[in-house]
Amino acid sequence: MKIQRIVTLLCTAALLLCAASPPALAADRSAACYYPVEVESYTAGDFDQPRIRKVYQLSRSDDPAGIPTEDFEEYGRTFHLMEMTRKDEIGVDTQPLTKTVTTDSATGDLGEILKQLAPEIEAETEDGYAGVLKLDYNSVQAEVKGYKTSTRSLSASRTYPNLSDADLSLVPKTVTEGGRTLTLADVKWSDSTNMEGEDVVVRYTATASYTGSVTSRYATGYTVTADYTGEVAKTNCEIVTYTAIFGCTDVPYHDTKTNAPQDSGLTGADTSQEMPPAPQSGPAPSTMLSVLGCAGGIAALLAAGGWSVMKMRERRSDT
Numbered sequence: 001m002k003i004q005r006i007v008t009l010l011c012t013a014a015l016l017l018c019a020a021s022p023p024a025l026a027a028d029r030s031a032a033c034y035y036p037v038e039v040e041s042y043t044a045g046d047f048d049q050p051r052i053r054k055v056y057q058l059s060r061s062d063d064p065a066g067i068p069t070e071d072f073e074e075y076g077r078t079f080h081l082m083e084m085t086r087k088d089e090i091g092v093d094t095q096p097l098t099k100t101v102t103t104d105s106a107t108g109d110l111g112e113i114l115k116q117l118a119p120e121i122e123a124e125t126e127d128g129y130a131g132v133l134k135l136d137y138n139s140v141q142a143e144v145k146g147y148k149t150s151t152r153s154l155s156a157s158r159t160y161p162n163l164s165d166a167d168l169s170l171v172p173k174t175v176t177e178g179g180r181t182l183t184l185a186d187v188k189w190s191d192s193t194n195m196e197g198e199d200v201v202v203r204y205t206a207t208a209s210y211t212g213s214v215t216s217r218y219a220t221g222y223t224v225t226a227d228y229t230g231e232v233a234k235t236n237c238e239i240v241t242y243t244a245i246f247g248c249t250d251v252p253y254h255d256t257k258t259n260a261p262q263d264s265g266l267t268g269a270d271t272s273q274e275m276p277p278a279p280q281s282g283p284a285p286s287t288m289l290s291v292l293g294c295a296g297g298i299a300a301l302l303a304a305g306g307w308s309v310m311k312m313r314e315r316r317s318d319t
Helices: 002-020 023-031 110-116 285-318
Strands: 038-044 049-059 072-074 077-105 120-124 130-163 174-177 180-196 199-247
Touching (some): 077 110, 077 120, 077 130, 110 130, 120 199, 174 199
Antiparallel strands (some): 038 049, 049 199, 072 077, 077 199, 174 180, 180 199
């Protein structure tokens, strides 16, 4: 029973040790919440120390705590966070807009109507978009609001001389004036005595007045519609840009050997070049250390448990 109790205690201790080691894994999972939209590697300082700049774009409702700030390895070196900056980006949202303007005009002549319309207007929507719209000349239309009629009187006169008698039948009843037909309204007579040989002859002259009327239809006014088109914009601040600067304090290794074989075909610059080690794949070092520590702790506990069991067996054999 004592042996079983010891083994149970050892297993419990091993589980507690493993449960205490995964913070690095949990940190890695939280670091994966956001991914950078831009990554830049450069050098800075008097010793050209490597730097890595990572840019993250979050909305105003996002929690910046999800941005990875833990140390990491790149190019065989360890980088740590040096500074984190925040900047509220002012975004501009645009959308097309067409606004129809209606106005009155006394004339239907397009040239006169265009003189009355402004080439540009300012527009603003209910949801905060604003901008300048330009007149679409092809959209201008004029429609008659209504019609009225008017009557105008016409008059004309005719003179008919050398009539034999003051007889209305000798006077035309209608005449045409300007394409309009006028009706006889009045006649005034005058006479004169003329000698025709030995006879005295009386001749008459008729002065006739003709009247008429003309009716015309005209528009009382025009309704003009015109479209103004363009883009309207609204500024907002919905994006927050975080810039994380990671630095490295490791001193890079430089090969001081310059004696290269003369017949190798390589210059001094060629022999001094170093290729940075490829990025390591697999678990992070902190994670590996945690796992190894967990395994080592389990092994130590099991070994201690086995030693205790052996001692107990020796005691029993001695008794």
